[in-house]
Amino acid sequence: MPEPGGWTIPEVAVAVDLAVLTVHDGSLQIMVVNRGIPPYEGMPALPGGFLASASESLDDAAARELREETGLDAAALHLEQLRTYGTPDRDPRRRVITVCYVAFSPRLPEPVAGGDAREAKLMPVEKVLKPRARLAFDHKKIIGDAVERARAKLEYTTLAAAFCPPEFTMSELREVYEIVWGQRLDPRNFHRKITSVAGFLVPAGKREPKQPGRPATVYRRGPATTLHPAMLRPRA
Amino acid sequence: MPEPGGWTIPEVAVAVDLAVLTVHDGSLQIMVVNRGIPPYEGMPALPGGFLASASESLDDAAARELREETGLDAAALHLEQLRTYGTPDRDPRRRVITVCYVAFSPRLPEPVAGGDAREAKLMPVEKVLKPRARLAFDHKKIIGDAVERARAKLEYTTLAAAFCPPEFTMSELREVYEIVWGQRLDPRNFHRKITSVAGFLVPAGKREPKQPGRPATVYRRGPATTLHPAMLRPRA
């Protein structure tokens, strides 16, 4: 809705940033890159960048940056818009608003090497969110929002399976809940609740891991996307 | 993260749009304006517009557009970011991405006159979302998302009170739920659930309306923001 008169549309740069979450080594981890240029040079930041052109869609830009900076394929993981951050002074160079996405990824194949000069690596969210930890821009707040989104969605969607490989056991799924929520869950009650949700998991066979103990049923993701009844996290 | 070389940041116009929802005349209604200029001239659209300057924050822009186009005060109602829409072809003139907000407003004082040449009026959401209804840009989809946000937030927050005047009765609150969810609720169970949430409502006195029947307790909003336990909508 351009106004009449001499007013012109202000110059605002549009970026996308990605909060890629995964469960690794017993903790919730987030993909960060080291900034190669000022501002915040050398500091950890979320992968992301400006739109490549005026005709690139936001979702496409997110998928492209994900590929370029972390080597991951957007089609292989769950990617959704988080929210948009646009405080006028969030970038010292110029006005930038950034449309942020959250991604939920299964255990990553490798400490994925970045396509750019930067290096992509996983860091525990717990460490990144510490009061003394420093991140570029407002990325610390973004990560906080992303984690809260993940915690909330585990309650009423089947999203936890997005953190698991194609085939997984009940324990692996429970571990996702425990790590994302930061709480131990009773394996027996968890098993009962999950199996009571129609279409969440479909059995795939048995397996015999190196692990001692009775072998677990192997499951695949079912067609369900929402949880009924919901799995509310225990409240202290 | 500007790239080296000849690449320049693409020109993208940033707008904010508002989905102002209210409960009126027994239905959920949304504030729309009539577009005075092409494209979509004469068609209903959400109030909104471009950033006024490169230094205006997104929240400020939303509050300003709300005031300019509908005469409402952002401080007097609940305003929160919905999501950002940025399909490349959503505006035929140029690339525009719009950061959308939802507002929940009590019964509005008047069919508020717009500040601009446009006229702001309320329309039932049910009517606007009909397959044959036409709205400017992708505003129909935005309204759908806004309504779904409202429906979901009623389940686990005290947001319903934001649709009520400062003082209200249990029936008025229940009517909000019934209208937003499009379902009748049992008054007795509703009363029990709401009063069981500590800090949702605080009594303010009695009143004797023209209505027949026992006079209802008048409540004000309490300090609580989340609902425990949640009020899940009945599922068909």
Added chain:
DNA sequence: GCGTATTCTCGTCAATAAGACGTATATTGA
């Protein structure tokens, strides 16, 4: 003034879901 319709408020009861926990089952490793 009086009964009746109306609406608010409180209470009951069965069905469902959650939390705590007991235990049989099936495997690994000493």
Added chain:
DNA sequence: TCAATATACGTCTTATTGACGAGAATACGC
């Protein structure tokens, strides 16, 4: 073979929901 371990299933108690009964407090017609 036996201990250790993890899975899978069941029980019990308590909390919450949904359906509904009924008293309390008012307006209105007669």
